[in-house]
Amino acid sequence: MxxxxxxxxxxxxxxxxxxxxxxxxxxxxxxxxxxxWARPELAARDRSLITVAALISGGNHEQLRYHLNLALKNGVTETELVEVITHIAFYAGWPKAISAVTVAKAVFGPISL
Known part of the structure; x- marks a missing residue:
């Protein structure tokens, strides 16, 4: 931007x-x-999913807010992003996923699936 x-x-x-x-x-x-981000081998939507997963896995929640918003702009749904958080909990750790939910709630508002 x-x-x-x-x-x-x-x-x-x-x-x-x-x-x-x-x-x-x-x-x-x-x-x-x-x-x-401009390379044609992956769509921006896919790059956003990968970036969100990597940020959660690394515990880099400071940048997560920006990238959740970017993912939404790139066509990823809130439901899909919540699923990424849920999935990552089992690979990167429960505390990192819970921290990501806190950031997601701030970005999306209350999450009700």
Whole structure:
């Protein structure tokens, strides 16, 4: 996501971390989003499912909110994301899944399946 002013374009990565870690913001934009996420071998929907599973597995819940929202934009349903969380509980650990549910509740609102 980018915002544009008169002559500059600022990406979400630049807004979030550019003042502290400009090179990391640049790598995020140039390599991660403009290369890895753009590769045609996997659809953005599939990449979102993989990313959500990896973030939960690694206990990286700080970034999970952003990627749950991105997954929804990429066509993954709330029901599918909750199923990912449930499935991951048995492979990555119950506490990580419960923490992910907390983040999902904040993103989706109350979960009632």
């Amino acid at each position: 980018t915002t544009t002013s008169e002559s500059t374009t600022t990406t979400s990565a630049q807004q979030y971390m550019g003042a502290v870690a400009p090179k990391l913001a640049s790598l995020t934009d140039d390599v991660l989003y403009n290369d890895i």
